[in-house]
Amino acid sequence: ASNAYGNSVGRLVRLAVIILFIYAGLLGLTGLGFKIVPGGFLPTQDRGYAIVFAQLPDASSLDRTQAVVDKISKIAHETPGILNTVEFAGFNLFGG
Template sequence: RVFGRFFALFNRVFSRASDRYSQGVSRVISHKASAMGVYAALLGLTVGISYIVPGGFVPAQDKQYLISFAQLPNGASLDRTEAVIRKMSDTALKQPGVESAVAFPGLSINGFTNSSSAGIVFVTLKPFDERKA
């Protein structure tokens, strides 16, 4: 009984909201020119704002480090994972803007748990003014 009252109230509110939505859509459809005018204005406003607001939502921030990880097939040996992680580390260290790399074969990025088929390399970059684009 308690839930019956709740659902009866819910159904009434939902029905009213659905009817109002249908009426609103009918009004918009019956005033096509006005609706298209509002749409064009909103589209123009969006384009105009895109020239004012910076290009990305997240500002470009340089934290001076990168995190890379490898996930080998399940059951891969730690030796195989270590070879892959070492190659990743060596590749990173060959880049001109890289200062150092610390490798953790056997460490999974998924909860930082032990896994013979996973590994992580933390790459530290040189200060921004010492790096070239």
């Protein structure tokens, strides 16, 4: 029984060494990936645009819609990093 136990432990130790080498290789590939892939969170093609839609209930007045658009614009202007905004009220980009 102790001989079987010793053999089992020996196999597990050898397997652990193999797994450690595989793990080290994967860590190396991960580090290489970080060097190759651009580091920025946003892709370099990003133009810095944000499009925001606000959907009010059907038959909402244009004045009510404009008030919501103005509030969104105010929040945007108070957000650091936003340089300017363009707003359109009463326009549905999706044609509905």
